[in-house]
Amino acid sequence: xxxxxxxxxxxxxxxxxxxxxxxxxxxxxxxxxxxxxxxxxxxxxxxxxxxxxxxxxxxxxxxxxxxxxxxxxxxxxxxxxxxxxxxxxxxxxxxxxxxxxxxxxxxxxxxxxxxxxxxxxxxxxxxxxxxxxxxxxxxxxxxxxxxxxxxxxxxxxxxxxxxxxxxxxxxxxxxxxxxxxxxxxxxxxxxxxxxxxxxxxxxxxxxxxxxxxxxxxxxxxxxxxxxxxxxxxxxxxxxxxxxxxxxxxxxxxxxxxxxxxxxxxxxxxxxxxxxxxxxxxxxxxxxxxxxxxxxxxxxxxxxxxxxxxxxxxxxxxxxxxxxxxxxxxxxxxxxxxxxxxxxxxxxxxxxxxxxxxxxxxxxxxxxxxxxxxxxxxxxxxxxxxxxxxxxxxxxxxxxxxx
Numbered sequence: 001x002x003x004x005x006x007x008x009x010x011x012x013x014x015x016x017x018x019x020x021x022x023x024x025x026x027x028x029x030x031x032x033x034x035x036x037x038x039x040x041x042x043x044x045x046x047x048x049x050x051x052x053x054x055x056x057x058x059x060x061x062x063x064x065x066x067x068x069x070x071x072x073x074x075x076x077x078x079x080x081x082x083x084x085x086x087x088x089x090x091x092x093x094x095x096x097x098x099x100x101x102x103x104x105x106x107x108x109x110x111x112x113x114x115x116x117x118x119x120x121x122x123x124x125x126x127x128x129x130x131x132x133x134x135x136x137x138x139x140x141x142x143x144x145x146x147x148x149x150x151x152x153x154x155x156x157x158x159x160x161x162x163x164x165x166x167x168x169x170x171x172x173x174x175x176x177x178x179x180x181x182x183x184x185x186x187x188x189x190x191x192x193x194x195x196x197x198x199x200x201x202x203x204x205x206x207x208x209x210x211x212x213x214x215x216x217x218x219x220x221x222x223x224x225x226x227x228x229x230x231x232x233x234x235x236x237x238x239x240x241x242x243x244x245x246x247x248x249x250x251x252x253x254x255x256x257x258x259x260x261x262x263x264x265x266x267x268x269x270x271x272x273x274x275x276x277x278x279x280x281x282x283x284x285x286x287x288x289x290x291x292x293x294x295x296x297x298x299x300x301x302x303x304x305x306x307x308x309x310x311x312x313x314x315x316x317x318x319x320x321x322x323x324x325x326x327x328x329x330x331x332x333x334x335x336x337x338x339x340x341x342x343x344x345x346x347x348x349x350x351x352x353x354x355x356x357x358x359x360x361x362x363x364x365x366x367x368x369x370x371x372x373x374x375x376x377x378x379x380x381x382x383x384x385x386x387x388x389x390x391x392x393x394x395x396x397x398x399x400x401x402x
Contacts, residue, residue: 016045050113352389
């Protein structure tokens with residue numbers, strides 16, 4: 001990854017572990033915050049680091065890359081925590097993307113994180129050994145007398161009171177006399193071919209090297225052995241580069257299939273405009289439906305008023321029907337009474353007919369018994385009476401429907 005311009009890195013160290021926090025603007029489709037962990041320990045350690053999320057940013061707006069340790073991140077309220085094991089000399093990089101803001105608001109993310117724990121921690125009296133970029137250069141400087149071996153300064157200071165200064169190593173020509181170990185000044189070392197290493201070995205075999213020089217050589221060769229840790233770092237970097245290339249290839253394939261972030265954003269904006277248009281149409285339809293519902297509600301209210309009026313009319317009709325029923329019952333009673341009266345009149349008429357027949361019989365008998373003159377007068381009277389009776393009978397029948 002390359003550092004983005006304009007923003008300083010944040011560096012912190014604890015118990016042999018270094019952390020660099022920086023802003024990556026162009027390495028990913030969205031701006032990202034990168035954390036680079038480096039272990040200078042000679043054993044596996046577990047590290048836990050927490051970072052604070054700005055108050056105006058929701059943790060849901062942060063994205064963790066699956067190829068850069070997303071599984072090691074945990075969201076905890078307004079902070080995020082990264083926890084992972086580091087091997088000796090390992091360098092590991094993890095990132096999280098910023099979805100909700102651009103580079104203008106990056107400074108709020110560049111707060112100092114907290115290295116919560118390094119387990120196991122360094123002993124209180126231990127010092128951290130930082131391997132230089134080139135251990136070979138250090139050894140060459142030490143052998144030539146122009147440099148120091150990292151991690152040996154304190155030991156050299158402790159030996160100053162007892163021994164002479166041994167910070168510099170004076171290698172004599174194997175063809176010259178050697179008297180460093182107190183041997184006879186006239187002793188002559190045999191000539192050795194093979195360069196500096198062979199000469200050093202010959203000096204040691206001839207015991208022409210002081211104890212202090214042997215100690216310094218042991219420390220120098222121990223530093224050389226630390227090059228294995230550097231090789232491990234280089235191998236880790238190569239693995240990271242291979243992962244980055246794989247990620248870059250996948251990203252290029254994704255961009256070929258889906259377009260750049262700007263193209264995706266433009267497509268999304270187009271879909272959003274279409275959605276807003278459909279939403280406006282739905283809102284318009286909803287307003288029309290609301291008006292229709294209001295009209296239906298008014299119609300229903302009118303129907304309810306009409307039904308209430310009909311209920312009143314039905315009640316009035318029922319009352320009138322009850323009154324008519326009473327009147328019909330009264331008329332039925334009157335009819336029964338008139339029928340009874342007609343039956344009585346019929347009986348009277350029957351009796352009257354019988355009387356009339358008796359009278360006619362008497363008249364006939366009288367006509368036979370009396371003379372014509374008197375009889376004629378009396379007959380006229382009787383006939384008049386009969387006519388009167390018949391008239392009265394007709395009136396009675398017409399009155400009672402007989």
